Amino acid sequence: MKSNANRPLPRTIDDITPEWFTSALTIGGVLAGEAVTEVEIERIGFMEGFMGVHARLTPQYDGPAQKLPSTLIAKLPDLDPAQRSAQSSAFKTEAGYYSAFPADDTTVHPRCYFAGRNPGMDDHVLLIEDLSRGRSASMIRNMPPADASTVFDALAGFHAKHWNAPDLDALDWAVDGRMPEAWLPAQDAYAAAWDEFDDKWGSYFSKPIWEIAKKLKTSLVDVLTVSDDVSVTLTHGDLRPENMFFFDDVPSGELALIDWQRATIQPGVWDLAYFVEFSLAPGDRRSAERELLQSYLDQLRASGVVDYTFDMLLTDYRRGLLTPLIRMIPTGSRIDPDLPRVKEVVRTMLSRLDALTDWDCGDLLP
Numbered sequence: 001m002k003s004n005a006n007r008p009l010p011r012t013i014d015d016i017t018p019e020w021f022t023s024a025l026t027i028g029g030v031l032a033g034e035a036v037t038e039v040e041i042e043r044i045g046f047m048e049g050f051m052g053v054h055a056r057l058t059p060q061y062d063g064p065a066q067k068l069p070s071t072l073i074a075k076l077p078d079l080d081p082a083q084r085s086a087q088s089s090a091f092k093t094e095a096g097y098y099s100a101f102p103a104d105d106t107t108v109h110p111r112c113y114f115a116g117r118n119p120g121m122d123d124h125v126l127l128i129e130d131l132s133r134g135r136s137a138s139m140i141r142n143m144p145p146a147d148a149s150t151v152f153d154a155l156a157g158f159h160a161k162h163w164n165a166p167d168l169d170a171l172d173w174a175v176d177g178r179m180p181e182a183w184l185p186a187q188d189a190y191a192a193a194w195d196e197f198d199d200k201w202g203s204y205f206s207k208p209i210w211e212i213a214k215k216l217k218t219s220l221v222d223v224l225t226v227s228d229d230v231s232v233t234l235t236h237g238d239l240r241p242e243n244m245f246f247f248d249d250v251p252s253g254e255l256a257l258i259d260w261q262r263a264t265i266q267p268g269v270w271d272l273a274y275f276v277e278f279s280l281a282p283g284d285r286r287s288a289e290r291e292l293l294q295s296y297l298d299q300l301r302a303s304g305v306v307d308y309t310f311d312m313l314l315t316d317y318r319r320g321l322l323t324p325l326i327r328m329i330p331t332g333s334r335i336d337p338d339l340p341r342v343k344e345v346v347r348t349m350l351s352r353l354d355a356l357t358d359w360d361c362g363d364l365l366p
Helices: 018-027 081-100 145-161 166-170 180-204 207-224 268-279 282-302 310-320 324-333 342-351 354-358
Strands: 036-044 053-061 072-076 112-118 123-129 233-235 244-246 255-257 264-266
Touching: 018 036, 018 053, 018 112, 018 123, 081 112, 081 123, 145 233, 145 244, 145 255, 145 268, 145 282, 180 207, 180 324, 180 342, 207 324, 207 354, 233 268, 268 282, 268 310, 268 324, 268 354, 282 310, 282 354, 324 342
Parallel strands: none
Antiparallel strands: 036 053, 053 072, 072 123, 112 123, 233 264, 244 255
16 A cells, blocks of 8 residues: 555545545556446445444445445545644554554555555545444444454454564654643543533533542643553553444454554553443453453463563553543533433443543542
């Protein structure tokens, strides 16, 4: 996969012409003399929490297409200039990730056919493998523990590849959780959203969890900046169910993860802490949590990570349980409580934050 196109990048999905599509897929190594003659464009993911504009592209080719992708997913920033500017760093991160780590049978991400960017115009275009043949997941449904086990297993393999790796410092496109400035935008957004979130949803919290959430708005940078003595790896950074596809009939590669716009250098188990609070019913989490964490550690050790103990893992895990609040508070502040069924959904989501009191996460805050 290559990341430059000879033609100007499309600014909207309607600008994706057969001619540009042919050029992009040729540069990406997908086409070798073939051409796209037509392209059907279907917008997807609207109002589902994804950044930017997403579309499913169905191309027609001028020759045999058995080995060519029948559908692809296009990702572009929103057209509004302010939104494009705000989304630019996230698209840079995702393009950097796909460029650095092409997909193969051992990876947990889809193939990227093309990644193009024009930073001066905040233009970005990604053409990615369509994973809709897989089984998708959703935050509003509690994930079965068996699927959670698949997630933990897949992430152990991914994290082990980059564990304390010297080349982490060279990933200039990744968010570096070891740097305080990496967390400043999150703290600013959190603090700006807190009052509105509290007015709408504060009563849905127990008093201890409400106190934890309120304190984090002024201590987020201090609490989440990763200290030098903590093991780090490359993480997905936004491990919500909506970013997962399960493949039940594939012995190797049962899970694929999309949306690498928040790929972050931080403790690997923070991915899993984030995941359980967006995914598991409290009862399922409590009954399976330690076994899942032990299995994750066992697989890290089998992959060569030998200097990480279970106590170290639990210390990192407790702190990582605070990270879902970074997304929940700003997002919740924008949700209209009068929308149909929204209160039921929010109650389900916030109930999963019981993990914060189960693990005494309030003790981590000043």
